[in-house]
Amino acid sequence: MSNGKISEIAKYMPKEIKQMLEGLPSHVLEDIEEVRLRQGKPVMLHGDGREYLMGKNGQPVFDIRNAYICTFDDIKSAVSLITNYSLYSYEDDIRNGFVTVEGGHRVGICGKAVLDKGSVRTFKDISFINYRIARQVIGAADRVLRSIMQTDGNIYNTLIISPPQCGKTTMLRDIVRQLSNGTPAMGFKGKKIGLVDERNEIAACSMGVPKNDVGIRTDVLDGCPKAEGILIMIRSMSPEIIATDEIGRSEDGAAILDAINAGVKIITTIHGSDIEDFLRKPSLEKLHNGLFERYIIMSSKNGVGTIEAILDENYKPVRGHLTREAGL
């Protein structure tokens, strides 16, 4: 499975690097979360808290002298592979700094920003590339599920707060899967879920069909801007829950407010490391006063996917959860 994920993303790597990557021992391959290319610098692999350099002979090494140095041509061919030889058709993605490739993997890119009237129009001289491998973890949400369910079979409006690379998308995906399928063990019937997947990361649709398991009652709106997508979802698919990833702009806040007022429950995520970070974001002011009833705060303290705390609408820890945490 994980080797499959690697080969999905290796398609988008330059020839030499792809060959070296595929030659790595399988225990290293399984753990890889990121492959980083920087022009004129060694190719780096990150995974499971470790860091390797890619050796010239295709083995993981630690000494920079034995490492493979990424060339200008490597970067150039990586960019054309990621963008399907057509930079222009990924303009919007590049402006945001990353492209989501088939399989839901994210490829971050960095270079010189070209400005137009003060805002970023595009990047040129791209010379930093970060391949991030997305893995679905079935059961990632097991420990939070009970805290976001109400006793009457409904769920709470939930916000997942987490820094990058701590597994928030993975968490959201599994919450969606479990709520959509229903969990008979907890007496919870499945809900109709509208998934607004702006960056095609959660469901990883290919030709309109989700490649990741997002449950049997989930409709996916793929590649649509969140604010607009939320409204379309409410109008078109009559969802009971709307799930979306990484809110941040003020129009996102307005759309979420609309959804909540329409009686739809919301599950979403935001970048940050604690509740204060969320409260400091002026663009989401509309959502600050108790609209969300549960806050799940994540970190990578004890590995990716650590649950720091679960807070209720008054930002107090949810008791049932804490006792279980203590027991662990």
Add this chain to the structure above:
Amino acid sequence: MTLKLIGGLLIMAACSLYGIAASNRYSLRPKDIRKLRSALQMLETEVIFGSTPLPAAMNNVAKKVDGGIKSFFSRVSQELLSGWSYDLDTVWSGAMEELQKETCLTGVDKELLKDFGKVLGCSDREDQKKHFELFYIQLKHHEDMAEEERRKNEKLYKSLGFLAGLVIFIMLI
């Protein structure tokens, strides 16, 4: 005598045909340039308005054109889709041998097209549009030159072929 006459006439016919073939190179080149331009315009529409990625865009163009230009675009599209290539530039210039076989485009035309392959797909839409426009301007220049050459040489080669045949004929008799 009759045999000599028949032989001489045959030689004359051959030489005239050779002349016509030579002049054809000049009369077909402007046509091929125009075909190339209209194919590129279709590609531009796909790129600028449809934002279609190049492999699919070229496949669409290949469906609408014919001859060497069709085989050129369908080969580029197929090679890109197969995923074995690592940049457009190589595929693009490699596929240009299709043009060699089936069109009358000359070295300078191909050089121009080859240079265009280096910038195609490498920037955002606004920039691509500029590249397309520049390409048309240069191609127009080539077309004018080709037209000029055609006017000068088309008749010349035809009559040269005929006259050469005639000279040999007279000498033989």
